[in-house]
Amino acid sequence: MKQVLEFEKPIIELREKIDELKKITVDSDFDLSKEINTLEQRLEKLEGDIYGNLKPWDRVQIARHTDRPTTLDYIENLFTDFIEFHGDRLFGDDESIVSGIAKYEGQPITVIGHQRGKNTKENIRRNFGSPHPEGYRKALRHMKQANKFNRPIVTFIDTKGAYPGKAAEERGQSEAIARNLMEMAGFNVPMISIVIGEGGSGGALALGVSDHIHMLENSTYSVISPEGAAALLWKDSKQAQKAAESLKITSYDLKELKVIDEIIPEPRGGAHRDVLLQSQFMDKVLKESLKQLNEIKTEELLEKRWEKYKQIGDINEPSSL
Amino acid sequence: MLKDFFSKKKKYASIPREEAKQDVPEGLMQKCQGCQKIFYRKEMAKNLNVCPECGHHHQMSAYDRIESLLDYGSFIEWDKHLLSNNPLAFPDYEKKLEKDIEKTGINEAVVTGKGKVNGLDTAIAVMDSRFRMGSMGSVVGEKVARAIENARIESMPIIIFTASGGARMQEGALSLMQMSKTSVAIQRLHNAGGLFISVMTNPTTGGVSASFASLGDYNFAEPGALIGFAGRRIIEQTIREKLPEDFQTAEFQLKHGQIDKVIPRHDMKRILTTILDIHQ
Numbered sequence A: 001m002k003q004v005l006e007f008e009k010p011i012i013e014l015r016e017k018i019d020e021l022k023k024i025t026v027d028s029d030f031d032l033s034k035e036i037n038t039l040e041q042r043l044e045k046l047e048g049d050i051y052g053n054l055k056p057w058d059r060v061q062i063a064r065h066t067d068r069p070t071t072l073d074y075i076e077n078l079f080t081d082f083i084e085f086h087g088d089r090l091f092g093d094d095e096s097i098v099s100g101i102a103k104y105e106g107q108p109i110t111v112i113g114h115q116r117g118k119n120t121k122e123n124i125r126r127n128f129g130s131p132h133p134e135g136y137r138k139a140l141r142h143m144k145q146a147n148k149f150n151r152p153i154v155t156f157i158d159t160k161g162a163y164p165g166k167a168a169e170e171r172g173q174s175e176a177i178a179r180n181l182m183e184m185a186g187f188n189v190p191m192i193s194i195v196i197g198e199g200g201s202g203g204a205l206a207l208g209v210s211d212h213i214h215m216l217e218n219s220t221y222s223v224i225s226p227e228g229a230a231a232l233l234w235k236d237s238k239q240a241q242k243a244a245e246s247l248k249i250t251s252y253d254l255k256e257l258k259v260i261d262e263i264i265p266e267p268r269g270g271a272h273r274d275v276l277l278q279s280q281f282m283d284k285v286l287k288e289s290l291k292q293l294n295e296i297k298t299e300e301l302l303e304k305r306w307e308k309y310k311q312i313g314d315i316n317e318p319s320s321l
Numbered sequence B: 001m002l003k004d005f006f007s008k009k010k011k012y013a014s015i016p017r018e019e020a021k022q023d024v025p026e027g028l029m030q031k032c033q034g035c036q037k038i039f040y041r042k043e044m045a046k047n048l049n050v051c052p053e054c055g056h057h058h059q060m061s062a063y064d065r066i067e068s069l070l071d072y073g074s075f076i077e078w079d080k081h082l083l084s085n086n087p088l089a090f091p092d093y094e095k096k097l098e099k100d101i102e103k104t105g106i107n108e109a110v111v112t113g114k115g116k117v118n119g120l121d122t123a124i125a126v127m128d129s130r131f132r133m134g135s136m137g138s139v140v141g142e143k144v145a146r147a148i149e150n151a152r153i154e155s156m157p158i159i160i161f162t163a164s165g166g167a168r169m170q171e172g173a174l175s176l177m178q179m180s181k182t183s184v185a186i187q188r189l190h191n192a193g194g195l196f197i198s199v200m201t202n203p204t205t206g207g208v209s210a211s212f213a214s215l216g217d218y219n220f221a222e223p224g225a226l227i228g229f230a231g232r233r234i235i236e237q238t239i240r241e242k243l244p245e246d247f248q249t250a251e252f253q254l255k256h257g258q259i260d261k262v263i264p265r266h267d268m269k270r271i272l273t274t275i276l277d278i279h280q
């Protein structure tokens, strides 16, 4: 069963109508080709109108689509020789993060990403893509290894957020996230992050202190979920739609806020419509990104990383006291 | 500079504040949030806002904190003039900022600068939870990052007192990125061999807890301080389980190996002095 998104309903209804008329044409002698043609033109225009004018909340729905491609899908399409490795060597293996080594265009890399499931069973195994501290510590272990062997690091960001649980707190969720932010700042290798779905707050950021940050067109990156913000602001999580607009969480917003580098276009209707095409779009940006970073000397890379984060923010600094 | 502040504080004392109406009876008396007993406000203030009866540590303004730690007259403030913008044009944000500036007498939720602790030089940043719950937006991130950079450049240790509900929602992803900015600054400080002492006070949660607050060479906390990543209510809703009373307190974090030591306010200056001295 395909998940139908609210804003797509007019398209689906029109398409069903066209299919119905086509069926009638086949089953009977009526010639409805003219009507069908008109409706198909209308569908084309409707699709253009709807997909060309997606509201922030529509994009939230696409980013959360159950069929939306995940980290493992992109790893398969973009890299060769991928081998996944497990465990943080301290507590356990958190399957809401996958991590391993691979080759990209022949170059060895380390790849790490949040991993959601596409059905209930997988989601339970993957904890809905919400990591515990051991997930972040596994990621850190592999990033340190990448640093040792001079491999660039590519991360995929796709999480509602770090898991808000008792055990997660007991094992130092804050410390695990904070340490990743700090350590990522100091690695001598190129680091590239791509937000592929939801970028939920600190739990997303813990894989995201990179030299280049890119976002898929319909992905989101936010300090708090729209529902969470609505609950705080208006004591009503149903106002999430409004909050999604106020919070400025789309790829276009983040580009304008100078938080991200590139917006990676999506196939019409979203990445789930054509995973291969989506992977090609990503490949193009990733290739260029890595090429640029490969050419920068280590010292300059680290300095640029600092410059990048130093400038983020909007401050009113009066020139005189 | 501290003198200025005290005269300001007196001026404020007679003005009824909304915050005060909710928390404590206004005026001469103050109710302890621990044992609920009534005390003279003056008596409580003289005791560093620690209840003389039950030892409950009440919130402390940034300037009171600085005054309690630094040698008299040694404090030089940095970046006092920085003000927040409203980058997302978030509804009502400016109004809220203006109200907090008026209420607290400070421009943002952190005060930074340098001074001496028993003659030992140190940079210092103190968050003030009365301002937007100590939340971190662009200005807080910037001031903290600049203080860390100054400490690195001047080869000085830095002590940061945190008190924060987390990242500031009204500045969206820009707030989130202040976690990166401050953490990258800390990395540079550590890389240069600089000393960073983090002291978490009530509350230190969310984006501040998950960035610089947890990255000290030494991570300390005041007794009873709430410290954690996710909020209690959200955790309870997620795991459908009632959490223990002491969940996410300083003592809980100590028990779980997440902090180095719980330090009562009255011992703070002495212990910080010893640590600064050992790192001379």
Ligand SMILES: [Zn+2]
Residues within 6 Å of the ligand: B032, B033, B034, B035, B036, B037, B051, B052, B053, B054, B055, B056
């Ligand atoms: Zn008391």
